[in-house]
Amino acid sequence: MVPKGKFIAFCGGEGAGKSTQIELLAAHLRRRGRDVLTTREPGGTPEGQQLRRLLLTPDGDGWEPMAETLLMVADRVQHLRRVIAPALEAGTDVLCDRYALSTLSYQGAGKGVAASFIRELHRQACDDFWPDLTIVLDIPPAVGLARSKRRLSKEKSDEDRFERLGLDFHDRVRTAFLDHVRKNPETSFLVDATQDISAIHDAIRGRVDALFEA
Ligand code: TYD
Numbered sequence: 001m002v003p004k005g006k007f008i009a010f011c012g013g014e015g016a017g018k019s020t021q022i023e024l025l026a027a028h029l030r031r032r033g034r035d036v037l038t039t040r041e042p043g044g045t046p047e048g049q050q051l052r053r054l055l056l057t058p059d060g061d062g063w064e065p066m067a068e069t070l071l072m073v074a075d076r077v078q079h080l081r082r083v084i085a086p087a088l089e090a091g092t093d094v095l096c097d098r099y100a101l102s103t104l105s106y107q108g109a110g111k112g113v114a115a116s117f118i119r120e121l122h123r124q125a126c127d128d129f130w131p132d133l134t135i136v137l138d139i140p141p142a143v144g145l146a147r148s149k150r151r152l153s154k155e156k157s158d159e160d161r162f163e164r165l166g167l168d169f170h171d172r173v174r175t176a177f178l179d180h181v182r183k184n185p186e187t188s189f190l191v192d193a194t195q196d197i198s199a200i201h202d203a204i205r206g207r208v209d210a211l212f213e214a
Pocket of ligand 1: 015016018040042072097098
């Protein structure tokens with residue numbers, strides 16, 4: 001596959017405001033004349049929607065971390081092959097709410113599945129395909145979880161499996177995101193998600209515009 005569009009993933013802890021920022025960035029890129037697809041994981045395909053329910057609702061409370069990892073990757077294989085790769089090939093930019101870095105952070109750092117295994121799985125199952133840029137929205141877990149729980153209850157959503165895990169879990173996830181950005185400055189970008197919406201958007205826009213000019 002020779003991608004013609006840009007692939008940008010958004011990661012970060014719960015309640016960091018990814019979906020708002022994805023919509024703002026999509027609007028910005030469309031104003032620049034780009035064709036943009038917004039999508040998400042888990043659940044970016046019809047098959048993945050079923051996995052999303054299995055993974056995020058209380059029905060999924062019994063998954064072993066390894067099984068959970070394989071299901072996240074199964075979702076990604078469908079999504080990459082059926083949605084992301086065809087769009088990029090057609091010249092569409094893809095903005096994806098979560099991607100492989102979330103598996104490394106949540107199932108790896110958070111739940112103790114070996115990062116080396118997750119990376120190897122990504123190599124074998126997803127052709128080691130990584131975004132041009134991963135934007136990490138960083139928020140202290142206590143702040144993000146409070147926001148996220150408010151939203152879930154407003155939307156009467158039961159997709160709260162990860163929100164119900166403890167602060168120490170979410171601290172490990174956050175540390176993994178921060179470590180990744182520190183080690184991969186060329187392909188990732190850290191934004192302080194406690195800023196107001198327009199300041200966050202301005203920071204993201206600046207970095208993404210630079211990506212298109214590179
Ligand atoms: P998301 O829809 O981004 O939820 P939120 O908007 O509340 O952040 O992500 C759903 C959940 O799935 C989130 O709690 C993180 C988790 N997740 C993983 O644990 N591993 C993964 O590989 C992915 C893609 C998501």
